[in-house]
Amino acid sequence: MKLLFSGKTKDVYENPDGTYSLKLKDDATGKDGVFDPGENAVGLSIEGLGRASLRLTQYYFNQLTEAGIPHHFIDCDIEAATMQVKPGTVFGKGVEFICRRVADGSFLRRYGAYATPGQDLDYLVEVTLKDDARQDPPITEDALVTLGIMTSAEFETCKTRTKAITQLIAADLERRGLSLHDIKFEFGKSGGDILLIDEISGGCMRAYKDGKPVAPMDLIKYILE
DSSP states (O other): OEEEEEOSSEEEEEOTTSOEEEEEOSEEEEETTEEOTTOSSEEEEOTTHHHHHHHHHHHHHHHHHHHTOOBOEEEEETTTTEEEEOOOEESTTOEEEEEEEEOOHHHHHHHTTTOOTTOEEEEEEEEEEOOGGGTOOBOOHHHHHHTTSOOHHHHHHHHHHHHHHHHHHHHHHHTTTEEEEEEEEEEEEETTEEEEESOOSGGGEEEEETTEEOOHHHHHHHHHO
């Protein structure tokens, strides 16, 4: 395998057959040793997180297959914490779609003069650029189109699928007594299609149980154990 990119929480390799492999690490985003999916720097390392994240990713991508939502997942090796995915390209240098059901995290830090903790946001979708140096700045649809990052039609597809996937995951968590506050996704293009890419794990979402945040390693226990 050829290493293409080494990121904060995973490495990306190109396989001889043209597919890619993602190696999930035990690192998580956060600050001062506290997990926070809204941070753009590694804040802690949790033993076994890579394998746990992959188990949850496999579980949810299988659900997306049943729901007819396109994605890049092909197969995985849980013990090696690697998953094989379809090759593709990201929009620009990477664009993240965040779906917010409840006011929390960076949303409150930015809009605290108007928003209140726990406020219902009704699947509000925000978009940010993946740009560590500029703290992952929010960006509008008009700016994405003007800068040639994606078209209006591509934006609408990603936004619609962001809401649909969030609704699916929120319903699954609610069946286990969990509440999903927000979750982030990334999309890419492959063969003319728009696919959900990356992972779907505890490191991508903010979930609560009885009003208390659920850590990524605990989330897997509620869902799969």
